Amino acid sequence: DAKTTQPNSMESNEEEPVHLPCNHSTISGTDYIHWYRQLPSQGPEYVIHGLTSNVNNRMASLAIAEDRKSSTLILHRATLRDAAVYYCILKYGGSQGNLIFGKGTKLSVKP
Amino acid sequence: SQTIHQWPATLVQPVGSPLSLECTVEGTSNPNLYWYRQAAGRGLQLLFYSVGIGQISSEVPQNLSASRPQDRQFILSSKKLLLSDSGFYLCAWKSRGAERNQPQHFGDGTRLSIL
Numbered sequence: 001d002a003k004t005t006q007p008n009s010m011e012s013n014e015e016e017p018v019h020l021p022c023n024h025s026t027i028s029g030t031d032y033i034h035w036y037r038q039l040p041s042q043g044p045e046y047v048i049h050g051l052t053s054n055v056n057n058r059m060a061s062l063a064i065a066e067d068r069k070s071s072t073l074i075l076h077r078a079t080l081r082d083a084a085v086y087y088c089i090l091k092y093g094g095s096q097g098n099l100i101f102g103k104g105t106k107l108s109v110k111p
Numbered sequence: 112s113q114t115i116h117q118w119p120a121t122l123v124q125p126v127g128s129p130l131s132l133e134c135t136v137e138g139t140s141n142p143n144l145y146w147y148r149q150a151a152g153r154g155l156q157l158l159f160y161s162v163g164i165g166q167i168s169s170e171v172p173q174n175l176s177a178s179r180p181q182d183r184q185f186i187l188s189s190k191k192l193l194l195s196d197s198g199f200y201l202c203a204w205k206s207r208g209a210e211r212n213q214p215q216h217f218g219d220g221t222r223l224s225i226l
Contacts, residue, residue, distance in 0.1 A: 032212040043201045043217030044155065087154075098145065098170070099203075099215055101155040 004088045009106040012078045020073040020105055022088030033064060033071045037084040038104070044087065047073065083109045113138035117202050117218035125226050130175075130189040132221050134202030137183065142204040144185040145215065146177055149199040161185060162207060197225045 005023040012018040024033065034049040048055055048062045050071075055062040061074040075082055087104040114137045124130060136142055146158040157170045159177035167177050174193060178186045185202055199222050203215040 034212070034214070036214075041220075041222075043203070043220050044215075046214035046216065049212060049214065098157050098160055099155075100157070101147075103154050 004090045004102055006086070006088050006102065006105045008103065009108065011108045011110060012075075012082075014080060014109055014111050015077050018075040018078045018082070018107065018109075020075075020086050020088075020107065021070065022072070023070045024088070024090045025069045027068050027090055031090050033062065033068075034089040034099075035060070035062065035073050036087045036089065036099075036101075037082075038087070039081075039084045044101075047086070078107075078109045080109050080111060083107055113204075113216065115202060115204055115216060115218040117200075117221055119221055120219065121222045121224075123224045123226060124192050126194055127191050130187070130192050130196070130223070132187040132200055132202075132223075134185040134187075134218060135183055136185075136204045139183070139204065139206065141182060141207045143207045144179060145203040145205070146185065146187050147201040147203065147217075149201065149220075151198070155201065159187070192225050194225050197223055199223075 032049050032051050035047040036044040037047050038044045048057055048060050050062045050064055052064060054064060063072045063074060085104040085106050087101050089099055117134050144161045147155045148158055149155045159167055159169055161167050161179045164179055164182055175189050199220050201220045202218045205215045206213050
């Protein structure tokens with residue numbers, strides 16, 4: 001399975017944009033890029049996913065590099081409730097599309 | 112709308128005791144179901160998944176087992192718990208038959224402590 005690389009931690013100020021990077025240099029042409037986040041003591045929550053084009057939804061935006069070897073999750077205005085571990089998942093492993101979680105990026109948001 | 116329920120939320124069990132964690136999904140039919148475990152300070156590890164009633168696939172050999180007696184019910188069990196079974200157990204579902212890139216939806220988890 002293709003792997004992703006994320007910074008262990010990042011800090012942001014409240015109400016400022018946050019750019020969370022993810023490198024996936026071994027991505028294959030059919031791999032989608034998924035982002036989940038996990039708030040403390042909760043299960044992971046789906047954030048967004050994309051293939052080639054940039055994607056927007058009510059939670060975030062996903063910017064995908066033209067060569068697809070990296071992507072960035074963008075939170076347009078961070079709130080204290082956005083403090084979580086953010087996982088960039090490149091590929092569903094196994095025959096049933098199972099998720100393979102890495103260590104993710106722990107985002108801290110300062111008031 | 113679809114919802115997923117896990118219980119109990121927390122559980123403290125002695126070593127060697129049995130375990131049964133239950134997960135149910137509402138508002139969808141024929142989902143794929145998953146059990147994950149998250150050890151303290153570590154990432155999520157897939158334990159079992161199921162594509163239908165009575166169909167269980169194990170990703171990691173261990174002393175845990177899973178069963179799916181009904182379409183929207185997924186049970187995680189153990190006959191004799193070990194200290195290493197402590198962790199945060201998460202159930203998830205995904206629309207079955209949908210393209211592989213549909214998201215998974217997670218429950219709130221069960222925090223299991225083994226004494």
